[in-house]
Amino acid sequence: MSQVDAASADGRRRPARARLLAAAARRFYADGVAATGIDTITAEAGVAKMSLYNNFASKADLVRAYLDARHEEWLGLYRARLEKAEGPREGVLAVFGAYADHAAFAYEHGFRGCGLLNAAAELPSGHEGRSVVRAHKEEVEQLIAGHLTELLPDRPGEVRAMAEHLAFLLEGAVARAGLEGDGDRLRHARTLAAGLLDRL
Numbered sequence: 001m002s003q004v005d006a007a008s009a010d011g012r013r014r015p016a017r018a019r020l021l022a023a024a025a026r027r028f029y030a031d032g033v034a035a036t037g038i039d040t041i042t043a044e045a046g047v048a049k050m051s052l053y054n055n056f057a058s059k060a061d062l063v064r065a066y067l068d069a070r071h072e073e074w075l076g077l078y079r080a081r082l083e084k085a086e087g088p089r090e091g092v093l094a095v096f097g098a099y100a101d102h103a104a105f106a107y108e109h110g111f112r113g114c115g116l117l118n119a120a121a122e123l124p125s126g127h128e129g130r131s132v133v134r135a136h137k138e139e140v141e142q143l144i145a146g147h148l149t150e151l152l153p154d155r156p157g158e159v160r161a162m163a164e165h166l167a168f169l170l171e172g173a174v175a176r177a178g179l180e181g182d183g184d185r186l187r188h189a190r191t192l193a194a195g196l197l198d199r200l
Helices: 003-013 016-031 038-045 049-055 059-084 088-103 115-122 128-151 156-180 184-198
Strands: none
Touching: 016 038, 016 049, 016 059, 016 115, 038 049, 059 088, 059 115, 059 128, 088 128, 088 156, 088 184, 115 128, 115 156, 128 156, 156 184
């Protein structure tokens, strides 16, 4: 059996839910949520349409699962960076590093920025997916604030202001990196963040 055939057989052995979610993640990121139909996802996953509805109540439910999975994916990148971090300063920089790691993935059509923000931009006001994205961004800022609290234990006002400042720096870098298709802006943002931390 060739490597291609083996990979295809491995894919067919994966549960339908996992295959659907992986296909949705690829298509939603590459083509957008609105532009990706159920037929496209089921065809790429190699499952019948009924399989999708046996695993997800609706396309909206699939979108929610995709957003949750993207959040967990980012947390995994952050935790891997954090394991190598020495102290709270490096903890802050681990947040920036996790976004740079995300940009380094081999995406089918190249890096398009934060998949969560891209999806949120397509979702209508009040859609639960937007709440998932907002919670992710708030958690990122809270992680930064947690590391800053260790650095500045007696300066809570400064911690809040600096956490917001660094979160804005990070989001701006993600937006520019997505437009430019690579992680250079994210690496630059990490360097800027390190400089700011050195002045605390």
